[in-house]
Amino acid sequence: MPSLFDSIDLGAVHAANRIIMSPLTRARATEGAVPTPLMVEYYAQRAGAGLIISEATGISREGLGWPWAPGIWSAEQVAAWKPITKAVHERGGKIVCQLWHMGRMVHSSVTGLQPVSASPTTAPGQSHTYEGKKPYEEARELRVDEIPRILADYENAARNAIEAGFDGVQIHAANGYLIDEFLRDGTNHRKDEYGGAPENRIRLLREVTERVVATIGADRTSVRLSPNGDTQGTDDSAPEKVFVPAAKVLQDLGVAWLELREPGPEGTFGKTDEPKLSPEIRKVFSRPLVLNQDYTLEDAQKAVSSGLADAVSFGRKFIANPDLPRRFAEEIPLAKDDMATWYSQGPKGYTDYPFADE
Template identity: 75%
Template sequence: MPSLFEPIKLGSIYAKNRILMAPLTRARGTRQHVPTPIMAEYYAQRATAGLIISEATGISREGLGWPYAPGLWSQEQVEAWKPITAAVHAKDGKIVAQLWHMGRMVHSSVTGQQPVSSSATKAPEPLHTYDGKQAPEVARPLTKDDIARILNDYEKAARNALDAGFDGVQIHAANGYLIDEFLRDGTNHRSDEYGGSPENRIRFLREVTERVIATIGADRTSVRLSPNGDTQGCIDSHPEQVFVPAAKLLNDLDIAFLELREPGPHGTFGKTDQPKLHGPIRKVFTKPLVLNQDYTRDEAIETVATGVADAIAFGRPFLANPDLVHRLQDNLPLNKDDIRTWYTQGAEGYTDYPLAQ
C-alpha cells in the first residue's frame, strides 16, 4: 500500500512525500503586486512539503483583485520571485506557481478595470479592497477577442513562472474564479461555443490548459478544480456532467496532476451536501490525483493507502505549522492558526509560528 510519507512523481517533479502544501493567499506583496523578501523565509520554512503550490498569483492586473497579492505578469515580479524559489530549492523543496484570474471576484478599485466573467453576473458578497470590503460590481462578459487576450496572459505567466525558477504551474480553475465561472451553468449563461453544453463550457479550460502545455510542457502543468457545491456563488445544476468530462479531458492532455478541492457538509469554507466526485473522476483521470479540504492525519493516511488519492494537499495546517510533515510523521500536536493575521503584511502569524520541540 502506498504511504503518505513516500515519494511520488508528479510529471517532471519528484516529490519527496505525498504531503502537498495547498495554495494559501497571504497578502504579503506590495500594492504593485510584487513579491517581498519575507516571502522567501515563509516558503523556505515549509520546503519539507513534497510540493508547495504557491499562493494564487495573478496573470494580469485585470485578473488580480486581492490587495497585496503577488503577480507574474511583469519582469519586476519575475525578479522578485527568483529569491523565493531559490530559497525553497536551497532547502531541497519543490514549488509550482498557481496561475490566477479572479474573474468577477475583483473590484474595480483594486484593478482600475471593470470585472470580467463568462457572463454579466456579479459576486454574491462584498469583495476585498484596499479600503475594506466593498459591494460587488456586475462583470462584463468576455468577448472572443478578450478570451484570446487572456490566453496570451496565461502563456506569458507560465513562461514567467519558469523564468522565475518555479518547477511548474498549477492552473487555478476552482473556487468560483474565472475558469470556474465558465465551467458552471449557474454563472455561464452564454449562447456561443463557450456556453450551453458541458462540452462548450469546458472549452475555455481546455484552451487555457493547451496554451500552458504548449508553453512549458504537460509534465510541468497541473490544474485545480472544485467540482461540488457552491463556491463564492458559483454553482452547477449537474456537476458530474461537467467535471467528469473536464477531468477526462485533462487526463487526455497528460497533465502532471489534478487537485480537487472538495468541501463537505462540515467543511471550513463552502459547506455542501452535494456528493463528492473524486470517485467518478478517479475512473477517468489515471494520472496522480490530489485531494484537499480539511483532512486529518488519519484520514490522509487512509486516503492514500487505499488508493482513493495519490497525495493530500493541506492548507491551513501548513499556515500555522511550517514543520507539518514532521508533525504528521510523528503524530505531534499542531499549532492553531490565527485568523487575524491571515492577510496582514507583517511577520506575525506568517514566519513566527514555532517548530515542534
C-alpha cells in the same frame, strides 16, 4: 500500500512525500503585486512539504483583484520570485506557481478595471479592497475576440513562472474564479461556443491548458478544480456532467496531476451535501490525483492507502505548522493558526510560528 510519507513523481516534479502545501493567499506582496523578501522566509520554512503550491498568483492586472497579492506578469515580479524559489530549492523543496485570474471576484478599486466573467453576473457578498470590504460589482461578459488575450496572459505567466525558478504551474480553475465561472451553468449563461452544453463550457479550460502545455510542457502543468457544491456563488445544476468530462479532457492533454477541492457537509469554508466526484473523476483521470479540504492525518492516510488519492494537500495546517510533515510523522501536536493575521501585512502570524523543536 502507499503512505503519505512515500515519495511520488508528479510529472517532472519528484516530491519527497505526499503531503502537499495547498495554495494560501497571505497578502504579503506590495501594492504593485511584487513579492517581498518576507515571502522568501515564509516559503523556505515550509520546504519540507512534498510540494508547495504557491499562493494564487495573478496572470494580469485585470485578473488580480486581491490587495497585496502577488503577480507573475512582469519582469519585476519574476525577479522578486527568484529568491523565493531558490530558497525553497536550497532547503530541498519543490514549488509550483498557481496561475490565477479572479474573473468576477475582482473589484475595480484594486485593478482600475471592470471585472470580467463568462456572463454579466455579480458575486454575492463583499470583496477585499485596499479601503476595506466593498460589495462585488457586476462583471461584464468577455467577448469571444478577447479570449486570445486571456490565453496569451496564461502563456506569459507560465513562461514567467519557469523563468522565476518554479518547478511548474497549477492552473487555478476552481473556487468561483474565471475558469470556474465558465465551467458552471450558474454563472455561464452564454449562447456562443463557450456556453450551453458542457463541452462548450469546458472550452476555456481546455484552451488555457493547451496553451500552458504548449509553453512549458504537460509534465510541468497541473490543474485545480472544485467539482462539488457552491463556491463564492458559483454553482452548477449537474456537476458530474461537466467535471467528469473536464477531467477526461485534462487526461487527454496529459497534465501531470490534478487537484480537487471537495468540501463536505461539515466543511470549514464551504459546506455542501453534493457528493464528492473524486471517485468518478478517478475513473477517467489516471495520473496522480491530489485531494483537498479539511483532511486530518488519519483521513489523508486512508485516502492514499485506499487508492482514492495519490497525495493530499493541506492549507491552514501549514500556516501555523511550517514543519507539518515532521509533526505528522512524529505525532507532534499541531499548533493553531490565528485567523486575524491571515491577510495582515508583516511577519506576525506569517513567519513567526515556531518549529516543533524551538
